[in-house]
Amino acid sequence: MKKAGAYYLGQGRCRFTVWAPEKERMVLHLVQPEERKLDMLPDREGYYTLEVEAVYPGTRYFFMPDDEQDYSDPASFHQPDGVHEASAVIDHTAYTWQDSNWRGLPFQELVLYELHVGTFTSEGTFAAIIPRLEELVETGINAIELMPVAQFPGTRNWGYDGVYPYAVQNSYGGPEGLKLLVDACHARGIAVFLDVVYNHLGPEGNYLSQFGPYFTDQYKSPWGDAINFDGAWSDGVRDYISENPLYWFEHYHLDGLRFDAIHAVIDNGAVHIWELIHQKVKKLEQRLGRRLYLTAESDYNSPRVVKSPEMGGYGFDAQWLDDFHHALYVLLDKKGQVRYVDFGKMEQLAKAYNDGFVHSGEYVSFRKRRHGASSAGIPGDQFIAFNLNHDQAGNRAKGERLSVLVNTDRLKLAAAALMLSPYVPLLFMGEEYGEEGPFFYFVSHSDKDLIQAVREGRKREFSNYKWEAEPPDPQAEETFAQSKLNWEKRREGKHRLLLEWHRTLISMRRTHPVLQEFSKSCVRAHVIGSQGLLLHRQTQDGLLHLVCLFNFSENLLPCSLPDWSKTWQVVLDSSANEWQVRKKNITESIPDKAKATAPLQLPPLSVLVYEGRMEL
Template sequence: MTSPAFGPSLHDTGVDFRLWAPLKEEVLLQIEDRQPLPMQRGDDGWHRLRVEGVGAGTRYRFHIGDLAVPDPGSRFQPEDVHGPSEVIDTRFNWKTVDWQGRPWEETVIYELHLGTFTPEGTYRGAMGRLDHLASLGVTAIQLMPLSDFRGPWNWGYDGVLPYAPDSSYGRPEELAELIDAAHARGIQVFIDVVYNHLGPDGNYLPVYAPIFTEKHKSTWGEGINYDGEGSQAVREWAIGNALYWITDFRADGLRFDAVHAIEDDSKEHLLTEMARRLRAAAPDRHVHLIVENEENNPALLEREADGQPSLYTAQWNDDIHHVLHVASTGEDFGYYADFAEGLPQIGRALAEGFVYQGEVMPYRGSERGGASAHLPPTAFISFIQNHDQVGNRAWGDRIFEVASPQATAALAAVYLLAPQIPMIFMGEEWQASTPFPFFCQFDDELNEKVRQGRRKELARLPGFDEESAKSTPDPVADTTFYSAKLNWEERNLPEQAAALALYQTLIGLRHTEIVPRLKGIGGRAAQFSVEGGLLRVEWWLGDGSLLSLFANLSAEDVMVKERPQGDPLWSNEGVTEGRMGAWAVQWTLTPVASV
């Protein structure tokens, strides 16, 4: 078990408790219902106390004046964010002790929200669906944030205690069991982490420590203090948390939320130090670090001479989502208008990564991104759905509600076989009908603020106004949360079963024919062209073979003069002699010996 600066540390006969509270001279420790004990304050602002005769399972809290607060390094909050913390022994009895992870090129990600993935909404419930994911060909699950949040359910981005996996999903020991069970099936586990802001309810840190700074601002208010007075401890709080998931819970990687909102003027930016220390912590395991970055900064994705990531392994590529979404749905409102050029933008996203590589994006009114063609395709994660792109729609409706089955099947055939790393959003594989609206639940006052904020946000969308926005799901209603739970029974219906079979076929083909050829693939590995309404993309894979995509991503038939050369890999029924029907997709693969 690691012994980070934040949180309690177990030893043979007791527990070391500590709280970083530089703004306070006196802190008391209360264990269970005992009389509070004074802690010893050091010059570094840490208050410490070793207590003998206690151990795992002990509940405690800190008293600062009249205020009782949980530990910001709490490992578990059995009574939610305002209750006592519990000492956890993370020396779990691992069964997959020899697990070293999987190479990045083998990764097929499945993003899921624990509370809505299964009827139970727990770690144990998710364990019961691992065999389904393994049979689908998934090699990594990405868990939406676990950080303890106020209330019985939440997307997870309102967390305030990042070391404490939320109690609504089960106990920490059960999270370890889920990870162990996933590893036993060859499935990696990535955890979504949030270091750009803290939630609105249950964050007591500002009372006793300089967690925020007026120097930086974000969408959520004052920025987190990663570069001012006291920032070293704040940095350790964040980096220590990331290390905790990788070491104590043996997670295979992390997805870093909205890194563009992490501002830091230090000599070594937090993101650089984070990546450096995480990779050093598990040198004998495959550890993959994923970013979400609205700025599309390619510097975070650079490679060393041997092709290994210098900092981060890959980025969620919103650009490829946007161009495929617009092509299949015809929606061109808001930022979608900047991705409505059709095949040229789709080709650029598939061949080079970012669509915007320093050009002005009209919706933003400023330049976006940087050159990305020199990066390998595996530096980008492709998807046609994720929690944001579904949940931030007015009704949380999935792409299947606004695009034809023929179109969505074609999109799946494109992104699941392309060299970029694919990511499936839970239920997508069977075209789940259940929505995924935004949901949370706080106290009455904060709930009303969330309602009003959501309505104002929706009212800015084309086709909405203040009145129509009121008809959308109430984000704090019980019914909104429960509507998002997957209906596992519907995957057996004829249309859903056919969609599931298609995903299994495509992912199986990816593992047998594409993945073995991805190792060593470099930058500038692809080229694209648009010819008479048809898209052609070619990739030179790591073993020297040539992978080709030929597609008609529209609802109109297109006549064909010349097809791509190569051995047939996969095509749908729209591909016929002399014609590419609506949403026709054809893949060919020419082995290295034939190139």
């Protein structure tokens, strides 16, 4: 196995490698600063390689399969002029890293923050993120998760249309821009995760088929040609994909990767591609001396995603827990049941806390079949929970965030339900202060037929959900511009209150011993009445307890505290005056202390958290 791409060796020498197993000839076409055409040397595995003198960083080049036409390097490290133009040689050793003392963070301590580079700031670059890092740290966020930055067509894209998995988007700041951002994050104690896409590649600028059988017609992908992981000549494809995570970890010092829609990858080989990646990353961990995290978006609802390969699993450290979002969202916004027809019961939220997967083998009407397997007993730090992500907003016709769909009291409920959960939390950019601007789906293709196909595809998708409005034009620059964050809002009114609420919850999560316990044996949730929930969490030794009481109704909810402790102390009360946008003249307030089994009246749309100690 060889590493594809252009590796600068120093002193004007560069080694070029490309995989093209069915081609009879491969020509390296150097185009700048001096034009040269050189025949490359083949081997029995289908790789062509050539070491060349007088090639320096910045040199532009193409490959010419069978000496017929110029194509960019499939493993290009930099596309400075976009997806259709020449690849560029870069020297990864030229950057002087400042993070030699960085050893990463324990996964269970992370508060993840998903962001889209192009819309996080008005500038839309890696460099523009750096001045905002201090504000994220002050909020308690210690890990950012970048939506895909692999080179895509144009300058506006979610990133899931990337066509060069090794190249960093030029309009964001390219390779050096990403390295500067990672360095700046590590200097402030922030880990950096990156979303990577191995289930398909985008259509525009995708020239891989000109080199070899990267794709197969044996399977279908929802987004385009399926990648050939198990057919003829698949060894080279498996190398191409499985080396990519190592590339990000080694050359960009990333802390973790989030793998997009792993269920859309089909691999019937003896060693699944996810197992192969797991094995390679584990070896790299040993060499680098730090943890490298692999997380997955999965529609399987299967514990095998996080089980080790030795136990028949894929070896991911954690997976996104969509069921938590669905169960909670429908309780907060009754209209949400139109989209999530199989959710809406308080018992499902209790199950999401107790087990993880809500659908664990039951019949699901949306799928018209049984779905899922039990995740009971899987530790909470192997799940990532969220109230919002790019899909939840971007796949709505109007791009609405949760902050537009529900009121402030419900937003406080949602934040508390997430941060008090036994899962690793993820926020979507702007969620911490209740950003109300939309987050749309957007592209900037140059192919007119493709642009029209995207427009029609989005309309078809939304008609299936029976939305009342049509989505905006994904190609329009205004659609992209409207999706940018309004940072100044975080300092005013309800936005400032929500920001302080998130800070308080995150601080509590980070400092309270009970909230640092992820074993499911220390978690128990059950329903109160029809619209309330009691979440009980405790330390492993059973001495310290938290009882989190949620009222999702607009009426007072009677309940009582359990007898694990004789007295309970209030540690958080969302109905207190300090957490109101408009201060109230309160005649009765929640007492600071309450006795076990004493009757309580939970205020409407509120969360109360009590601490208790086991009496010895």
